[in-house]
Amino acid sequence: MSAIDPAEMFRQEAADLLEVLEQSLLDLEKRPEDGDLVSSAFRALHTLKGSGAMFGFTAVSTFIHEFETAFDQVRKGEATASPALIAAALQAKDHVAALIADEASVAAAAGAAILDALAKAITGSGEAGWLVTFRLPENALLLGTNPKLLLDEMQSLGACEILERSEPTARVGDIDPEFLYLAWTVRLGGAVDQAAIEDVFLFIRDDMTLSIERIGDDTTTATTEVAPEGAPVANAQEVTASIGRPVPEAGNAPAGPKEKAATLRVPAERLDELMDRVGELVIAQARLSQIAASRHDPALVGVAEDIERLTASLRDTTMGTRMVPIGTLFGRFRRLVHDLADDLGKEVALVTVGEETELDKTVIEQLADPLVHLIRNSMDHGIERSETRQARGKGGTATLRLSAAHRGAEVAITIADDGAGLDTARIRAKAEANGLIAQGAPLTEGEVHRLIFEPGFSTADAVTSLSGRGVGMDVVKRTIESLRGSIDVASEPGHGTEVTLRLPLTLAIIDGLLVRVGSGRYTIPLAAVEECIELPKDADAMRGRSFLDVRGDLVPFMRLRDLFHADGEADAYQKVVVVSSGQMRIGLVVDQIIGNNQTVIKQLSRLHSGIKTFSGATILGDGTVALILDVMNLVGFGQKLEERRRDSTLGRAA
Incomplete structure (x- = not known):
């Protein structure tokens, strides 16, 4: 048995860590105040840096050290996870992946440019401003105070970001719906005078807890703390740390860390070989059962039944090792949708359903390319720009839905969008012009829609980096057919398109x-x-x-x-x-x-x-x-x- 290459071992582990990093960054773009996501990204970076140095990937370790240093400011609260910072961090992640794959082919200047973009993003997000933390009295709503109006007034002062919000401080059973149990932490950017901030709370300052802290510059920090009479005053750091964390109930102390299940990385070839051996065992067991049934020997029949039971158990266990949650595949497309939306100037929200649905790893491995082509096709041809959607009475943000579910002996994977839908007349005209069908051939709407999977077919007027050559959908068709699957297409003009891939649960x-x-x-x-x-x-x-x-x-x-x-x-x-x-x-x-x-x-x-x-x-x-x-x-x-x-x-x- 050949020894495992240490460099290849690092590459396999690095691929998992880079996936964690990318998913954390994409989530952080939507929830920039989520400290757990920041910590998850930072841990992935730190582990990559240490492992890279240990396995001799010096350039990787050096670059990640600079990447980590910049991101550490976000972890410490000295900078926010702004869109510019997330974009630069995603570029940095791609650069790390390229270094790991082939360090010699990556230009050093590219890494320097990315680190410069990170530094600029950090500087931009950490500009001077104010950190304002306030908690209104519990009876504020009864007295007519509207927290939303206070937040709106603060937004009128300048760039405003609501960083955190507290959980209820009372037990669920004791919460009075007429009382207010929330607190807010707000970051104000730009040249805002402290007096202007205090004026927002002018008429309620005597009854509330308020902390105003200067951040992001080298001047002396000015902090104003006001608390209701008889209430303890907490400094800004303590208040900020407590916000967003649920207060544990008495007798319900946080549980200790759960024991993590041990895992072992096994080459896929060994699993395939094991599956082949189990398959041969199943055939031999069937032959034994047939011989035992013909001999009418009770002892032989008993042994055959025991072997049949053990074989079935071994088969199920081995099959379980080959089954992979489809969420491992769906996660890869978040970045694809994110980048395509930026390139096309469209607003698209990716929704995934059924990530826990399991599918044979052999099928999973071959599904990546077809799904990439379907997503690109949907975003390029189906989903409209925001202004077009609004003119048609839709929301400005389109929804692209990826879902998976077991249906009998199959797994159905659906890619659906709420875009413009398929233009049946245009598809038919293109097919006739290309000689795919005869002029005026009697075809149902479904048969016309399936023409998009024909080799060389495209409705694009010009060839672009995304479409126009009529290759992508042909790849989808050939791959799904090679997996003994089928494709269903449903479309409603003006409301979207749904493509369903039906695949066998296993190929073994x-x-x-x-x-x-x-x-x-x-x-x-x-x-x-x-x-x-x-x-x-x-x-x-x-x-x-x-x-x-x-x-x-x-x-x-x-x-x-x-x-x-x-x-x-x-x-x-x-x-x-x-x-x-x-x-x-x-x-x-x-x-x-x-x-x-x-x-x-x-x-x-x-x-x-x-x-x-x-x-x-x-x-x-x-x-x-x-x-x-x-x-x-x-x-x-x-x-x-x-x-x-x-x-x-x-x-x-x-």
């Missing part, structure tokens, strides 16, 4: 339903199976309709004997396996349902990659091969059957 081992059609055996993913019913005796008379009435719902069905050109006569009592994908269901008519089995998925060769009916193959206990049905493809086929039925019904009605 699944539970399957083994069926027989003619002399062949096939596996249907068990998670996609809704129910099994017997085919009605009058089904032969229904060949023109191919629909079953399942408790009031019409479910299209197809005969797998006809689809696979099976030999021999059909069984007298055929069965229908009802499967689903998304909102659509279809019945698959088979000769016999054999039972459940653990299915080790083996990919088909490139020669058979164009066969959409099957997603792979598996080896059964007797050594024979069973093909795995592609449920999503079959359901799509059934959906076309239903569309034909509707069209024929409408035609007869006309």
